[in-house]
Structures are given as C-alpha cells and as structure tokens.
Amino acid sequence: xxxxxxxxxxxxxxxxxxxxxxxxxxxxxxxxxxxxxxxxxxxxxxxxxxxxxxxxxxxxxxxxxxxxxxxxxxxxxxxxxxxxxxxxxxxxxxxxxxxxxxxxxxxxxxxxxxxxxxxxxxxxxxxxxxxxxxxxxxxxxxxxxxxxxxxxxxxxxxxxxxxxxxxxxxxxxxxxxxxxxxxxxxxxxxxxxxxxxxxxxxxxxxxxxxxxxxxxxxxx
Amino acid sequence: xxxxxxxxxxxxxxxxxxxxxxxxxxxxxxxxxxxxxxxxxxxxxxxxxxxxxxxxxxxxxxxxxxxxxxxxxxxxxxxxxxxxxxxxxxxxxxxxxxxxxxxxxxxxxxxxxxxxxxxxxxxxxxxxxxxxxxxxxxxxxxxxxxxxxxxxxxxxxxxxxxxxxxxxxxxxxxxxxxxxxxxxxxxxxxxxxxxxxxxxxxxxxxxxxxxxxxxxxxxx
DNA sequence: TTGCATTTAAAACACTTGTATGAAACTATC
DNA sequence: GATAGTTTCATACAAGTGTTTTAAATGCAA
Numbered sequence: 015x016x017x018x019x020x021x022x023x024x025x026x027x028x029x030x031x032x033x034x035x036x037x038x039x040x041x042x043x044x045x046x047x048x049x050x051x052x053x054x055x056x057x058x059x060x061x062x063x064x065x066x067x068x069x070x071x072x073x074x075x076x077x078x079x080x081x082x083x084x085x086x087x088x089x090x091x092x093x094x095x096x097x098x099x100x101x102x103x104x105x106x107x108x109x110x111x112x113x114x115x116x117x118x119x120x121x122x123x124x125x126x127x128x129x130x131x132x133x134x135x136x137x138x139x140x141x142x143x144x145x146x147x148x149x150x151x152x153x154x155x156x157x158x159x160x161x162x163x164x165x166x167x168x169x170x171x172x173x174x175x176x177x178x179x180x181x182x183x184x185x186x187x188x189x190x191x192x193x194x195x196x197x198x199x200x201x202x203x204x205x206x207x208x209x210x211x212x213x214x215x216x217x218x219x220x221x222x223x224x225x226x227x228x229x230x231x232x233x234x
Numbered sequence: 235x236x237x238x239x240x241x242x243x244x245x246x247x248x249x250x251x252x253x254x255x256x257x258x259x260x261x262x263x264x265x266x267x268x269x270x271x272x273x274x275x276x277x278x279x280x281x282x283x284x285x286x287x288x289x290x291x292x293x294x295x296x297x298x299x300x301x302x303x304x305x306x307x308x309x310x311x312x313x314x315x316x317x318x319x320x321x322x323x324x325x326x327x328x329x330x331x332x333x334x335x336x337x338x339x340x341x342x343x344x345x346x347x348x349x350x351x352x353x354x355x356x357x358x359x360x361x362x363x364x365x366x367x368x369x370x371x372x373x374x375x376x377x378x379x380x381x382x383x384x385x386x387x388x389x390x391x392x393x394x395x396x397x398x399x400x401x402x403x404x405x406x407x408x409x410x411x412x413x414x415x416x417x418x419x420x421x422x423x424x425x426x427x428x429x430x431x432x433x434x435x436x437x438x439x440x441x442x443x444x445x446x447x448x449x450x451x452x453x454x
Numbered sequence: 455t456t457g458c459a460t461t462t463a464a465a466a467c468a469c470t471t472g473t474a475t476g477a478a479a480c481t482a483t484c
Numbered sequence: 485g486a487t488a489g490t491t492t493c494a495t496a497c498a499a500g501t502g503t504t505t506t507a508a509a510t511g512c513a514a
Contacts, residue, residue: 179394
C-alpha cells in the first residue's frame with residue numbers, strides 16, 4: 015500500500031456524496047468520478063460497495079462509542095463505581111448529539127453523513143448497528159448501579175427514551191426547526207443535551223423510588 | 235373499473251411483501267408474482283411504483299391521523315377549548331403506538347408495513363411525511379392552549395420528545411426487547427402509551443411553570 | 455536492470471430494474 | 485350482437501447497476 019492516495023480519495027468522496035444526496039442515489043460511478051479514480055478501484059480496495067459504506071460508518075461510530083465509554087468510565091471512577099444518573103445519560107447522548115448537531119458540525123461532512131446514516135438505514139449500516147447492543151448494555155449496567163432501587167424494566171425504558179430523544183432530534187432536526195419556526199435552537203448543542211438529559215433523568219427518577227434523593231436536574 | 239380485483243390484489247401483495255422484506259429488495263416482479271397479476275398491471279393501475287407505495291402509506295396514515303384528530307377534538311370540546319396536556323399527548327401518540335405495537339398488531343400486515351415505513355424512509359413516503367407538519371401544528375396549538383404559561387420553545391421540545399419516544403419505540407421495538415431480555419413488555423400497548431405520555435408530560439410541566447397545578451401523571 | 459508484487463486502467467459482463475408497447479380478451483352499452 | 489371502452493397479457497426496451505476480467509503501469513527490492 016504505497017500511498018493510500020486512491021483509497022482515501024474514495025473514502026472522502028463517498029462520504030461527501032452520501033452526506034449530500036443520501037445512499038439511495040449515489041452510485042459507484044458517481045463516487046469514482048468525484049474522487050477522480052477508476053471504477054474498479056472501489057472493488058479492489060474495499061471488496062464491495064457495502065464494505066465501503068460499512069467502513070465509513072464504522073470509522074465514525076467507533077469514535078463516538080469510544081468517547082461515550084471514556085466519559086462513562088471517568089464518571090464511574092470518580093464516583094467510586096457509581097455515577098450520578100445525569101452524568102451517565104450525558105455520556106450516553108452527549109457525544110452523539112455533539113457529533114451531529116451544532117453550527118459547524120451541521121455543515122461538516124462527517125456529521126451530515128452520520129445524520130444520513132441515521133435516517134436511511136441501509137443494510138450494511140443496519141448490520142453494524144445490531145452489534146451495538148453490547149455497548150448499550152454497559153450503559154444499562156451503569157444506570158442500574160446508579161439507581162439500584164429502580165427495576166430493570168424502568169432502567170431499560172429510560173435508556174430507550176434517552177436514545178429516542180437524542181436520535182429523533184438528530185434525525186428530524188430539520189422538521190423541528192421548521193415546526194417551531196426557528197424558535198428551537200439546534201445550534202446550541204449543549205442546550206439540547208441538557209434538555210434530553212433532564213427529561214430522561216425525570217423519566218428514570220420520578221414515581222416509585224423518588225423518595226430518598228430527588229436528583230438535581232441537569233443544568234438548563 | 236369492473237371489479238377492482240387486480241388493483242386490490244396488488245395493494246395487498248405489495249403491503250405484505252414490503253412488511254416482510256422492506257422496500258429495499260422487493261421489486262415489481264415480486265409483487266405481481268405474489269398477486270398473480272401481470273407486470274404491466276402495476277403501471278396501468280397506479281402509474282408508477284412510487285405511486286403505489288405512496289397510496290399504501292397514505293391509506294394507513296390518514297387513518298391514524300384522523301383518529302388522532304378525533305381524540306384531540308373530543309378532548310378539547312369536553313374541556314371547553316382546553317384539554318389536559320396528558321390527554322393531548324395521548325391523542326398524539328396513542329393511535330400511532332396502538333397501530334404498530336400490540337400482540338396482534340405486531341403480526342398484522344398493516345402494522346408491520348408502517349414499522350417498515352418508519353424505518354426505511356423511502357422517497358415517496360418521505361414526501362408524504364413532509365406534508366405532516368400542518369397536522370402537527372394543530373397539536374402544538376392545543377398544547378399551547380393547555381399550557382399557556384409555557385414558552386413556544388418548550389412546547390415544541392415537548393412535542394418533539396413525545397414523538398421521539400413513540401416513533402423510536404416502534405422502530406427499535408425489537409432491539410428494546412432484546413436489550414431488556416424480554417422484560418420490557420411491548421405487547422401491553424396501553425402501558426407503553428402511559429409511559430410515553432407520562433414522561434412527555436413531565437418534560438412539559440417540570441421546572442418554570444410548574445407551580446400552579448402539578449398535573450396528575452398519566453396512569454401507570 | 456531485472457524480477458515481482460502492488461496498484462491502476464479500460465472495457466465488458468451479467469443482471470436487474472421500472473416502464474412502454476401493442477395486441478388480445480373482456481365488459482357493458484346501444 | 486356489433487361497438488367502444490376498459491382491462492389484461494406477453495414481451496420488448498432502455499438504462500443503470502455492482503462486479504469481473506485482463507492487461508498495462510507503477511513502485512520497490514535484489
């Protein structure tokens with residue numbers, strides 16, 4: 015692999031095109047034209063179109079997952095094995111939201127690519143997402159340690175709702191902006207994170223086991 | 235249009251195949267084989283493949299939207315123009331969840347088709363969904379009337395989060411079941427509705443304007 | 455340079471896709 | 485029962501797809 019020039023040109027061109035026009039109508043010929051390389055180069059370097067897409071997605075998502083786990087681990091170590099639920103939730107949804115929203119990220123190729131991946135759900139990407147369960151289990155475990163009085167059911171529903179709010183906000187960010195006539199500011203990512211964490215925390219702490227220590231809500 | 239036999243056979247076959255295998259790998263030839271009709275019949279009766287898909291989706295979603303508005307209108311009339319926020323939220327997410335989850339619905343073709351439509355987001359369906367904004371605006375209006383002290387921003391975030399939880403739960407129902415090892419019971423639709431409504435209500439009533447009348451949480 | 459593996463190149467392959475065509479079969483009306 | 489309009493059918497079409505092939509070029513080591 016002398017220079018990797020062709021290979022990385024393909025990756026960059028593919029990510030750009032997919033980000034702009036979606037997976038549906040970008041062909042290998044579009045990609046190689048954009049990258050100024052030969053058509054056969056894609057199959058030579060990646061084996062198939064699907065493997066190219068998979069590599070693009072894996073690259074971006076392991077970065078996010080690593081950041082998630084880093085934040086989670088740091089929080090649990092600092093709390094002696096038990097992190098506050100808000101911090102856990104922030105570690106869960108923060109990296110994803112920061113990676114896709116925000117004034118600069120909105121225009122970054124990587125961010126737009128990940129939004130597309132979240133919207134269109136093409137087979138190679140779905141396969142990778144299915145392997146994400148082990149990753150999520152770590153968060154379920156941390157949440158259980160943080161809220162030992164809550165049932166497993168509640169924990170999983172809270173996890174589900176937290177991911178729901180984060181992913182849906184990313185995926186439908188355009189519609190939310192239009193619906194609210196620009197009032198909901200998606201460029202202020204930390205505000206979005208705080209809102210999601212706040213609601214998810216309420217979901218997890220309200221009701222049954224609330225008596226002992228009504229956890230402080232995440233900052234507005 | 236003598237009998238409509240061919241036309242409805244195509245619709246039924248298409249919905250079944252799309253529900254089972256997704257939009258990605260179902261061709262017109264698959265559909266006409268399943269329906270036992272001629273290939274050209276699809277273009278004759280529907281004009282194009284996209285229009286066939288659109289008709290399938292429109293049929294199902296106007297039913298849901300009508301039910302949503304019916305519940306909303308009934309609630310507002312009963313309350314003299316102001317319905318409790320829980321009831322509004324229930325009208326928003328109830329019909330959708332009931333249409334896609336539940337022990338029988340899970341296996342109904344229509345439900346599985348709508349889940350697919352929610353996951354794959356193919357162009358003709360996306361076009362229709364984009365026209366849904368006016369519909370959602372009616373709910374935003376009702377929510378504003380119900381919670382006059384909340385800012386428009388909060389209202390729209392609440393609306394966004396409610397839809398997020400409902401749609402994500404539908405879309406990722408399989409993963410949630412796997413992740414929770416079957417503990418989260420998605421067959422009990424009314425429990426799911428209650429959970430979503432409860433969390434969304436908290437999102438909309440906590441903090442700033444909570445003082446006056448802390449709304450009763452939706453039943454567990 | 456010579457030899458060898460890696461990389462690029464052009465072309466064609468094999469196949470699937472949605473759609474269009476034109477004739478045949480059918481249905482209902484006069 | 486002939487006719488006009490509708491529906492069905494077999495088939496062809498045209499375009500586009502990812503992938504393969506075969507050969508040429510390139511880079512690197514001996």
